[in-house]
Amino acid sequence: MMYESAASSKGLALALFAVVTLAMAHDNLKIVTKGNNDFTMKVFNEISKKHPGNLIYSPISVHTILSLLQQGAEGQTAKVMSDVLQIPELKTLSADGFQSLMSYLNGIQNVTLEIANKVYVKNDVTLKPSFSQIATNSFYSEAQALDFSQSEAAAKAINDWVSLKTHDKIKDLISPDSLNDLTRMVLVNAIYFKGDWANQFDKKFTTKDKFYTSKDNFVEVDMMHKTDNYKYGNNKQLDAKIIQLPYKNEDVNMVVILPNKIDGIDELQQKLTNYDLSKLTEGLYNTDVILSLPKFKIESTIDLNDPLKMVGLESLFLHPNLTGLLEGNENLKVSDVIQKAFIEVNEEGAEAAAATVxxxxxTTSVGNHPELPRFYADHPFLYYINVKINDTANSVTFFGRFSGFIKP
Known part of the structure; x- marks a missing residue:
């Protein structure tokens, strides 16, 4: 009897330990996804200052690779990165959150969503075991030694990996001119998405329509039209209409935010700067909507140095403490952060890819349904691809702005 009681107690202890472990993992995932969502608009607004037209970027790609770098930061640099990225300063907690996030994203059904990291290190230096272990186990990052002084060959190796991971959508991410004998590490994140709409547009209803780039100017676009049931709402605080277009996995969707004013895009962006994107769709309701949305394809190449400095990461490019990355006592700093991103939206669905390095x-130094709400995207709007992780966590994988096509 005593034996049975002891066995039962042991079983109870193990069960309680499992519950606590799962709860901690859930909390860390929630922190990481909220950090990504809050980071999204702050960086986007800085990027858009130098990219005023059509734009696509992947906040999760930037956030993930910077968080991997933060695993090798120490002292004040680690604290600053934790504050800006809004991830735990205790590295094991943020690592657990990213491990859960990457595992979830790579396992989503009925759409293709793939995210991967890679660490390239100079062939005569060694990663610190603590960083190497976290990079491998939590960020699923392989490590590869390269001779960066052979810049053509090194750049080709990096670009070939990015091209493979993004299904040939992102090419020539890094220039050989960016690599030299001073280069010690290159950290890369690649993300790829392809999904079909749950309710596809019929190509025969796509027409040439006006798209107003300002109150007085317009261009012609291929406008897709569909009347169907969507989650929809008119957000008075943002002065914008919002619609959620689900993919075949309805936990994955594109959210389109259309300012009510033709020239309201800049004001909308500013209002969204401190807005919790995870709550943006909470007030939407299911209703039939007359939807008109342009087809578009956008490619962006973004130098992230200045945007990251403006959101608080200037020290990374000056005299950071990155002593947790490599064996030895060499001073290190970040020289460049670059992202290339691509998106195409059409009648079938959307395909998007991005890579950040x-x-x-x-250092040495249309239908006729007047009673239905209408979402007519005929002037600049914002959009993002959102992944529902669970009831409390969402992840913004791609975020962009469509401003119309410039006439040749």
Whole structure:
């Protein structure tokens, strides 16, 4: 009897331990996804200052690779990165959150969503075991040694990996001119998405329509039309209409935010700067909507150095403490953070890809239904691809702005 009681107690202890472990993992995932969502608009607004037209970027790609770099940061640099990225300063907690997030994203059904990291290190230096372990186990990052002084070959190796991981959508991410004998590490994140709409547009209803780039100017676009049931709402605080277009996996959707004013895009962006994107769709309701949305294809190449400095990461490019990355006592700093991104939206669905690279160097120095709400996207709007992780966590994988096509 005593034996049975002891066995039962042991079983109870193990069960309680499992519950606590799962709860902690859930909390860390929620923190990481909220950090990504809050980071999204702050960086986007800085990027858009130098990219005023059509734009696509992947906030999760930037956030993930910077968070991997933060695993090798120490002291004040680690604290600053934790504050800006809004992830735990205790590295094991943020690592657990990203491990859960990457595992979930790579396992989503009925759409293709793939995210991967890679660490390239100079062939005569060694990663610190603690960083190497977290990079491998939590960020699923392989490590590869390269001779960066052979810049053509090194750039080709990196670009070939990015092209493979993004299904040939992102090419020539890094230039050989960016690599030299001072380069110690290159950290890369690649993300790829392809999904079909749950309710596809019929190509025969796509027409040439006006798209107003301002109150007085317009261009012609291929406008898709569909009347169907969507989650929809008119947000008075943002002065904008919002619609959620689900993919075949309805936990994955595109959210389109259309300012009510033709020239309201800049004001909308500013209002969204401190807005919790995870709550943006909470007030939407299911209703039939007359939807008109342009087809579009956008490619962006973004130098992230200045945007990241403006959101608080200037020290990374000056004299950071990155002593947790490599064996030895060499001073390190970030020289460049670059992202290339692509998106195409059409009648079938959407395809998007992005890759972000961090270079670390050593320093020597239509229908007729008037009673239905209408979502007519005929002027600049914002959009993002959102993934529902669970009831409390959402992840913004791609975020962009459509401003119309410029006439040749």
């Amino acid at each position: 961090i270079l670390v160097i050593g």
